[in-house]
Amino acid sequence: xxxxxxxxxxxxxTLEQFGFGWHTDSDQSKYIADELVVVSDREAEAYYEAVNKxxxxxxxxxxxxxxxxxxxxxxIPFNLxxxxxxxxxxxxxxxxxxxxxxxGGIDGAPIKLIEFNADTPTSLFETAILQWALLKHNGMxxxxxxxxxxxxxxxxxxxxxxLFDDPAEFEKHYDGWKILFSSISGNLEEExxxxxLQQMAIDAGFETGFEPLGGVKFDDEGIYDSAEEPxxxxxxxxxxxxxxxxxxxxxxxxxxxxxxxxxxxxxPAYTLLFQSKGMMKILCDLxxxxxxxxxxxxEPLKGIQQVEKRMFGREGANVxxxxxxxxxxxxxxxxxxxxxxxxxxxxxxxxxxxxxxYQAGVFFAYEAxxxxxxxxxxxxxxxxxxxxxxxx
Amino acid sequence: MKHITSVKHMMMGTMGVVVLxxxxxxxxAPEEQAxxxxxxxxxxxxxxxxxxxxxxxIIEEMPTTGPSRAIIKExxxxxxxxxxxxxxxxxxxxxxxxxxxxxxGKSELxxxxxxxxxxxAGTILAAAGxxxxxxxxxxxxxxxxxxxxxxxxxxxxxxxRSSAGGSNSATSNSQKKSFFGNSASRxxxxxxxxGG
Numbered sequence: 001x002x003x004x005x006x007x008x009x010x011x012x013x014t015l016e017q018f019g020f021g022w023h024t025d026s027d028q029s030k031y032i033a034d035e036l037v038v039v040s041d042r043e044a045e046a047y048y049e050a051v052n053k054x055x056x057x058x059x060x061x062x063x064x065x066x067x068x069x070x071x072x073x074x075x076i077p078f079n080l081x082x083x084x085x086x087x088x089x090x091x092x093x094x095x096x097x098x099x100x101x102x103x104g105g106i107d108g109a110p111i112k113l114i115e116f117n118a119d120t121p122t123s124l125f126e127t128a129i130l131q132w133a134l135l136k137h138n139g140m141x142x143x144x145x146x147x148x149x150x151x152x153x154x155x156x157x158x159x160x161x162x163l164f165d166d167p168a169e170f171e172k173h174y175d176g177w178k179i180l181f182s183s184i185s186g187n188l189e190e191e192x193x194x195x196x197l198q199q200m201a202i203d204a205g206f207e208t209g210f211e212p213l214g215g216v217k218f219d220d221e222g223i224y225d226s227a228e229e230p231x232x233x234x235x236x237x238x239x240x241x242x243x244x245x246x247x248x249x250x251x252x253x254x255x256x257x258x259x260x261x262x263x264x265x266x267x268p269a270y271t272l273l274f275q276s277k278g279m280m281k282i283l284c285d286l287x288x289x290x291x292x293x294x295x296x297x298x299e300p301l302k303g304i305q306q307v308e309k310r311m312f313g314r315e316g317a318n319v320x321x322x323x324x325x326x327x328x329x330x331x332x333x334x335x336x337x338x339x340x341x342x343x344x345x346x347x348x349x350x351x352x353x354x355x356x357x358y359q360a361g362v363f364f365a366y367e368a369x370x371x372x373x374x375x376x377x378x379x380x381x382x383x384x385x386x387x388x389x390x391x392x
Numbered sequence: 393m394k395h396i397t398s399v400k401h402m403m404m405g406t407m408g409v410v411v412l413x414x415x416x417x418x419x420x421a422p423e424e425q426a427x428x429x430x431x432x433x434x435x436x437x438x439x440x441x442x443x444x445x446x447x448x449x450i451i452e453e454m455p456t457t458g459p460s461r462a463i464i465k466e467x468x469x470x471x472x473x474x475x476x477x478x479x480x481x482x483x484x485x486x487x488x489x490x491x492x493x494x495x496x497g498k499s500e501l502x503x504x505x506x507x508x509x510x511x512x513a514g515t516i517l518a519a520a521g522x523x524x525x526x527x528x529x530x531x532x533x534x535x536x537x538x539x540x541x542x543x544x545x546x547x548x549x550x551x552x553r554s555s556a557g558g559s560n561s562a563t564s565n566s567q568k569k570s571f572f573g574n575s576a577s578r579x580x581x582x583x584x585x586x587g588g
Contacts (some may be wrong), residue, residue: 010415014414015414017413018410018411018414018415019406019410019412021430025424032542037393041396045395045396045424048395048396088420116587120586120587120588121587121588122587122588129404129407131410132399133411133415134406136411136412136415137415142398142399143398143399144398145398146396146397147397147398147399148396148397148398148399148403150399150403150404150405150407150408151397151404152402152406153399175450184572184586186584189587190586190587193587199405199406199407200405200407202406202480203405203406213571213572214570214572214573215569215570216570216571216572217568217569217570218565218568218570218571219567219568220571230567237586237587238572238586241588242586247571247572249569249571249574250571253569262569314587314588315588325433360474361456368396369397373567391398
């Protein structure tokens with residue numbers, strides 16, 4: 001059972017003052033819970049260890065996919081295969097951050113991987129900033145939270161330059177390279193997520209710029225803002241598979257830019273391999289004894305309760321829960337039905353006394369660096385709530 | 393084996409200051425750095441931390457459109473850490489006292505720094521003197537080499553460290569293309585979302 005600690009919420013106006021404007025969902029309910037999940041130090045350590053281990057497994061699985069040309073199995077668009085391989089070959093294409101979604105981890109329930117949001121994870125502002133602000137607002141000890149995200153991502157920005165060396169060496173090696181940050185215009189949550197990342201990069205010591213996606217310019221020589229200022233790095237909160245399908249000419253252009261070594265794109269193209277839910281089947285093949293994996297297949301599983309998901313589905317869309325006989329007991333519609341399905345063994349999320357389910361989200365930036373929770377029904381969709389945590 | 397790390401606001405960089413500023417009741421959130429002339433008198437939000445040797449350093453500094461404020465983090469003899477918010481009036485009083493000492497040649501800001509850290513009044517005067525005491529004093533402090541050396545030695549904030557970087561002149565090339573035409577127009581619908 002999830003144990004909750006009541007807190008006084010931060011009023012909307014104050015939230016907006018520090019850039020958090022998406023505090024109210026479309027049904028007028030509050031997006032941020034006025035409770036914190038109580039987590040023991042041991043449980044937090046277990047999340048940390050699980051996610052570090054899972055990342056290593058993903059890296060090994062990506063190598064396996066590339067070596068054995070399994071891109072089709074993972075639903076990877078053909079026009080991204082070159083950029084994926086290219087980005088995988090060179091460490092300068094550094095993975096900035098990702099978020100593992102997990103079941104279990106509370107009250108002795110084993111931690112199980114639900115999926116890895118490796119390319120365009122959100123919930124960043126909530127987990128890195130807001131849940132810490134809730135501790136400060138309530139006069140609680142700010143150190144009683146597994147949350148080192150801000151510093152971890154800032155350090156990972158420095159590693160774009162220092163790679164495996166100490167990120168403290170950044171200033172010695174930095175030569176004014178600039179990062180352009182982009183999100184779709186008109187979506188406050190995504191723009192603020194990107195602006196938070198931009199602030200982390202500024203604090204790390206980078207020169208930066210922001211340009212909505214529609215204003216970014218490209219040619220064979222590089223990537224530019226609307227004033228045609230060139231940038232050495234481009235961070236886009238826009239999925240690689242959407243580029244492949246909706247903007248195929250751009251996919252070709254980005255391949256050329258990478259081949260010419262004119263710019264580095266973040267998160268790197270290989271994170272699309274991690275993002276594909278098909279990778280969880282590859283992980284099961286490679287690590288059949290891992291305690292963190294749920295049985296996953298490209299075909300319906302026989303005789304067990306399971307969940308059908310789409311390779312690149314998001315926020316609980318196009319998800320079906322099926323009972324042992326294959327009857328659908330719960331489902332969500334969505335726009336991702338054209339992607340191939342995968343089938344994953346069903347697992348219950350930990351619940352609170354009201355029967356709400358909790359999914360842990362653990363951010364990874366070089367190592368596991370912060371924990372937050374989503375609260376909702378059996379399928380956690382985009383109306384689920386964010387719940388911070390407290391170490392007790 | 394490494395272990396989980398928790399948060400401290402010193403590790404939260406600029407965003408930590410923005411949040412603390414909002415939570416402490418500043419009327420408006422800090423804004424981006426203004427031009428250099430205005431920045432002399434720009435109100436400041438400071439996070440000041442006492443070091444084991446009793447001296448103070450600036451951990452974070454942000455310009456703000458609200459009144460100047462400071463969060464002072466101090467450690468007593470027993471190692472207990474306390475935090476307090478200092479109002480603009482209190483900051484002004486300290487800065488004023490220190491500036492008078494400077495004029496009499498009795499302030500540590502008159503001499504070159506002897507390492508990191510200063511007294512609290514000197515720390516606040518050096519970082520926010522212009523905002524608290526006005527443009528003329530702000531310019532005088534900005535042009536005083538010893539004050540600037542103290543700032544360099546005792547101000548760890550990204551705001552202070554960041555200096556205007558040179559920018560490459562933009563190249564003009566009619567071949568450059570933009571994309572996301574369809575996605576950009578979709579963006580007016582609140583349902584479009586590309587995060588996950």
